[in-house]
Amino acid sequence: QKEVEQDPGPLSVPEGAIVSLNCTYSNSAFQYFMWYRQYSRKGPELLMYTYSSGNKEDGRFTAQVDKSSKYISLFIRDSQPSDSATYLCAMRGRGYGGSQGNLIFGKGTKLSVKP
Amino acid sequence: DADVTQTPRNRITKTGKRIMLECSQTKGHDRMYWYRQDPGLGLRLIYYSFDVKDINKGEISDGYSVSRQAQAKFSLSLESAIPNQTALYFCATSLSGSTQYFGPGTRLTVL
Numbered sequence: 001q002k003e004v005e006q007d008p009g010p011l012s013v014p015e016g017a018i019v020s021l022n023c024t025y026s027n028s029a030f031q032y033f034m035w036y037r038q039y040s041r042k043g044p045e046l047l048m049y050t051y052s053s054g055n056k057e058d059g060r061f062t063a064q065v066d067k068s069s070k071y072i073s074l075f076i077r078d079s080q081p082s083d084s085a086t087y088l089c090a091m092r093g094r095g096y097g098g099s100q101g102n103l104i105f106g107k108g109t110k111l112s113v114k115p
Numbered sequence: 116d117a118d119v120t121q122t123p124r125n126r127i128t129k130t131g132k133r134i135m136l137e138c139s140q141t142k143g144h145d146r147m148y149w150y151r152q153d154p155g156l157g158l159r160l161i162y163y164s165f166d167v168k169d170i171n172k173g174e175i176s177d178g179y180s181v182s183r184q185a186q187a188k189f190s191l192s193l194e195s196a197i198p199n200q201t202a203l204y205f206c207a208t209s210l211s212g213s214t215q216y217f218g219p220g221t222r223l224t225v226l
Contacts, residue, residue, distance in 0.1 A: 092212075
């Protein structure tokens with residue numbers, strides 16, 4: 001079993017739809033969870049960052065972590081064509097030494113929002 | 116100006132050639148990373164460095180080498196390029212292992 005699983009999609013939705021993107025993981029030591037957005041031919045950019053369980057909201061974006069289920073989600077409300085990109089989840093454990101500070105990435109979900 | 120820059124942005128080379136990809140950052144971060152990205156395989160860590168004297172192999176270091184010339188500069192070398200090293204290469208930085216910030220990427224094609 002891979003440490004982080006993410007459905008690659010592609011996911012196509014109409015403009016204005018609510019989008020749900022998800023990742024599951026197997027390592028219970030993961031404490032920090034991130035979502036990156038990557039436009040075509042660009043580098044990943046940090047979108048959301050959460051620690052441990054709970055929700056975090058930023059504008060149209062909500063990140064949710066359920067550590068009991070080892071499941072994280074990113075919700076996009078009122079999706080726009082400009083949200084069309086690949087979304088990567090990433091996570092790591094609590095430590096900073098050695099390889100503990102390294103991020104484990106999902107493979108990314110490609111999202112297309114149609115006008 | 117971008118905080119993390121990579122040069123070149125695009126490169127086409129031939130099998131057997133030596134090639135160097137360079138990364139510079141103005142964020143003042145201590146840690147730097149090199150990843151490659153392939154369709155269907157996601158981001159894979161090649162090397163990472165905690166400071167100038169601390170360099171570590173990642174998941175897929177075979178065929179690659181790195182040099183941390185200064186805190187702000189981290190270069191990746193392919194000593195003898197082969198076609199399956201054709202990929203998108205990203206440099207990233209972080210402050211003491213917190214969130215990572217990525218450069219714009221280098222698209223490398225090995226013929």
